[in-house]
Amino acid sequence: MQNLKELYQELIMDHNRNPRNFGTLECPSCQAKGYNPLCGDELSLYLNINKDVIEQVKFKGRGCAISQASASLMTEALIGLSVREAMHLFELIHGLLTSEQFDMQQLSSMKLQVLAGVRAYPARVKCASLAWHTLVAALKHQSDAVQTE
Amino acid sequence: MQATTKTFDVERIRADFPILHQEINGYPLVYLDNAATTQKPIVVIDAIDDFYRRYNSNVHRGIHHLSMEATQAYEDVRAKVARFINAPKMQECIFVRGATEAINLVANSYFAPRLEKGDEIILTHMEHHSNIVPWQMIADKAGAILKIVPISVNGELQMDVYQNLLSSKTRCVACTYASNVLGTINPIARITELAHAVGAKVVIDGAQSTAHLPINVQALGVDFYAFSGHKMYAPTGIGVLWGKEHLLNEMQPYQGGGEMISSVQFDFTEYAPIPHKFEAGTPNISGVMGLGAAIDYMLSLDHLAIIEYEAKLLHYATSQLEMLKGFNIIGTSSEKVPVLSFVHGKIHPHDIGTILDAQGIAIRSGHHCTMPLMAFLDLAATARISLSFYNTFAEIDICMQALEKAKEVFG
Numbered sequence: 111m112q113n114l115k116e117l118y119q120e121l122i123m124d125h126n127r128n129p130r131n132f133g134t135l136e137c138p139s140c141q142a143k144g145y146n147p148l149c150g151d152e153l154s155l156y157l158n159i160n161k162d163v164i165e166q167v168k169f170k171g172r173g174c175a176i177s178q179a180s181a182s183l184m185t186e187a188l189i190g191l192s193v194r195e196a197m198h199l200f201e202l203i204h205g206l207l208t209s210e211q212f213d214m215q216q217l218s219s220m221k222l223q224v225l226a227g228v229r230a231y232p233a234r235v236k237c238a239s240l241a242w243h244t245l246v247a248a249l250k251h252q253s254d255a256v257q258t259e
Numbered sequence: 260m261q262a263t264t265k266t267f268d269v270e271r272i273r274a275d276f277p278i279l280h281q282e283i284n285g286y287p288l289v290y291l292d293n294a295a296t297t298q299k300p301i302v303v304i305d306a307i308d309d310f311y312r313r314y315n316s317n318v319h320r321g322i323h324h325l326s327m328e329a330t331q332a333y334e335d336v337r338a339k340v341a342r343f344i345n346a347p348k349m350q351e352c353i354f355v356r357g358a359t360e361a362i363n364l365v366a367n368s369y370f371a372p373r374l375e376k377g378d379e380i381i382l383t384h385m386e387h388h389s390n391i392v393p394w395q396m397i398a399d400k401a402g403a404i405l406k407i408v409p410i411s412v413n414g415e416l417q418m419d420v421y422q423n424l425l426s427s428k429t430r431c432v433a434c435t436y437a438s439n440v441l442g443t444i445n446p447i448a449r450i451t452e453l454a455h456a457v458g459a460k461v462v463i464d465g466a467q468s469t470a471h472l473p474i475n476v477q478a479l480g481v482d483f484y485a486f487s488g489h490k491m492y493a494p495t496g497i498g499v500l501w502g503k504e505h506l507l508n509e510m511q512p513y514q515g516g517g518e519m520i521s522s523v524q525f526d527f528t529e530y531a532p533i534p535h536k537f538e539a540g541t542p543n544i545s546g547v548m549g550l551g552a553a554i555d556y557m558l559s560l561d562h563l564a565i566i567e568y569e570a571k572l573l574h575y576a577t578s579q580l581e582m583l584k585g586f587n588i589i590g591t592s593s594e595k596v597p598v599l600s601f602v603h604g605k606i607h608p609h610d611i612g613t614i615l616d617a618q619g620i621a622i623r624s625g626h627h628c629t630m631p632l633m634a635f636l637d638l639a640a641t642a643r644i645s646l647s648f649y650n651t652f653a654e655i656d657i658c659m660q661a662l663e664k665a666k667e668v669f670g
Binding site for chain 1: 606607608609610613614617624625626630633639640668669670
């Protein structure tokens with residue numbers, strides 16, 4: 111039950127109930143769709159990038175608390191980052207979600223550390239990583255839907 | 260709540276299933292995912308063990324003692340299967356990997372060579388992917404068309420629409436006996452009668468029905484019946500395709516190899532008669548032994564008492580869930596196998612699954628390999644409780660308390 115409390119921390123529940131940057135952008139610089147065939151979660155991500163700086167991020171989709179909160183937290187963290195920094199953040203989050211040895215010091219955003227609770231639930235890692243994989247697809251200007259399977 | 264009926268002692272039944280007696284995450288296991296796979300009684304585990312310890316050898320090959328013993332046991336199970344589903348002849352029962360392979364076999368060997376452009380295959384909106392994709396694959400090749408029977412709000416087939424879809428173009432009606440999501444038991448005898456009236460053949464997916472209903476393929480009148488062992492207390496990797504003898508005789512083999520031939524020359528091969536024509540290669544012999552033991556086990560129980568007990572469990576779970584505010588039940592047909600799908604307005608089924616698992620309760624959450632049904636219901640996923648005769652009323656109470664807990668977590 112302790113693991114459950116770490117998974118569903120207040121910050122996660124808050125972002126699930128009130129997702130930040132929820133919606134669409136009319137003329138995004140890039141966008142992508144993500145899909146998790148395991149559970150049917152789907153997510154559309156829109157970014158406006160100006161002179162290599164991410165200025166606006168919006169997402170839309172439906173899914174579990176973990177996938178929604180992860181997407182919401184991600185949009186907050188991305189604003190102001192360069193494309194290169196965003197890609198680096200993806201790598202860090204990937205490490206955070208999958209490795210017990212991950213060094214929390216590497217994450218400048220304290221908020222994103224709540225996602226570490228997912229590690230105790232291997233079946234849920236894909237829920238948390240969906241938004242981040244979709245981000246990579248968008249940044250690479252891929253228009254095809256990505257899957258976390 | 261009384262957990263015992265006159266002829267049914269659930270605690271004695273539970274003693275037959277070793278896996279049930281353990282803790283998960285510090286709580287006693289409550290296994291409510293029986294539509295995904297059932298647990299195995301000790302007699303099934305022992306039958307597999309006994310085969311490998313005592314008489315493991317290949318079937319239909321050797322003239323040595325062990326091979327003869329294995330062959331005899333293997334064919335005895337075929338006879339057992341025939342009695343279990345009331346098939347007229349044991350050679351009509353083909354051993355396959357499971358319902359999926361059975362449907363692929365009949366789609367490819369019977370229907371594919373007979374399909375012409377514009378022919379129609381009727382499916383229903385509640386089919387599992389395994390009873391959709393094989394038909395799409397052969398329809399695409401032939402230029403045939405899939406027609407889909409819709410369902411009503413309570414999860415029953417719209418039989419009037421089905422009747423209108425039937426025509427002289429209909430070659431095949433492929434339908435599940437019981438839905439793995441809605442629980443609905445479909446009126447197979449009626450469906451078959453109507454299909455036969457236009458000259459169509461009927462293929463039934465029995466994956467969800469065979470553990471819960473007495474199966475009588477002759478009374479149903481169907482042409483083919485597919486089921487998996489692992490959903491009826493047998494091991495994974497073994498299942499059965501039953502087909503009418505004359506249809507099986509008309510069919511080309513599905514796979515080529517050993518055991519399915521009478522004679523092989525480089526310019527001509529003569530196929531073995533059924534069932535061996537469809538059992539190329541060394542089969543899953545230990546799986547067959549497990550299947551035989553599972554059938555023996557089910558027949559050793561009072562089947563009517565089981566049906567009555569499972570119906571009571573489903574009724575209890577349904578009424579308890581109805582009392583919990585915020586949950587909606589998906590599938591409310593009056594005729595159901597013990598499957599209970601539900602959703603909550605604010606809690607995603609995956610979150611429900613995780614919260615229940617933390618308390619030792621195993622349920623399924625997701626689209627249940629029925630994405631067209633989910634689209635039809637406008638849902639991404641559901642949570643699903645699926646019951647077996649080894650479940651108890653107390654376990655349902657535990658599950659309901661855990662669902663209350665999920666509501667607390669999600670405030």
